[in-house]
Amino acid sequence: MNHIYIDFIMKKCQELFKEKLKFYDLSWKEIKISSIIDQIFMKVVRIQNIQKRGFQEVKEEKIIDTFIDVINYIVITLIKLNIDFKKKVSHSEVMNIYIQKFDQLKDLYGEHTQNERISIENLLEEILYLKQKETKILYNKLENICLKMLNMTIFLSMINIPKKRN
Template sequence: MNKTVEQYDAVINKCKSLFFKKNKDYGTAWRVLRTISIADQIYIKAQRIRTIQEKKQQLIADDIPGEFVGMINYAVIGLIQLQLTEDAPWDLPEEQVSALYEKQIGDTRSLMENKNHDYGEAWRSMSQEGFVDLILMKLFRIRQILNNEGATLVSEGIDANYQDIINYSVFALILQHESTKEN
């Protein structure tokens, strides 16, 4: 498990670095995004990866790992947006954004550690295609929850789906990194 935690933290540190570079460029322009828009942004990235996997051809230079990083950061944005109240300011200071980012990643990492314990790192035997399909399923679940005005009868909420998207994306990046080291 220590190896997984180190790998997880390394992936998150890269995501966080990019997130805060973009925060310097754009500020918190993402505050305007509603839940459906965040889900759509993640969908675009996941669908692009799936299309490349199926067609076995890529015409735009943006790499697949970058798409997983984007899904992680958009899911963090989604979690932050769910936490903020409607009257929260649009423009947030970097210190507050950093604290919110750390809180959401900390909670998501704890969830990963608990699930990883119970599932015995089953994700290490999964395919990249499987991660993408599971992410797409989570996005369709978010859309359905929104169609149900946020209500669920027995299922997890939007936040849990965002956390799973983060964890599946991190796992995909870890496995991709491991496979490139082997080659």
């Protein structure tokens, strides 16, 4: 994976995130991180099922759309770890952290992927680990796991983009 693809997927994800932020505001700020992890889990299982079947039932939502949802849920988790929502928070503050997390991912790329086999199953293992350890994970470890999951999801989205036929 290269930074050009990270920039491409970040732009796609960011456009959707901004649109939803405009319509729904910070509605997710009250949701517990464990509930967001549940959403990530459901979306990743959907991707896994599509891959196993070789096709998807719902044609309107492409597999890349589901990857984008997973990426945005992971970034929401990272935002929640980095903002004190007891204070007034602006959309621009949220977007700044959103962008910071992708930039941080670019800086960390290589650390997370060199010695790892990345698959949907590996991503599910990380999610299940978070679900098991919900309240026992320290902030830094949770942030590192989320960055690792973000890296894995972006990589998996890249290899799952439908190829154009000539």
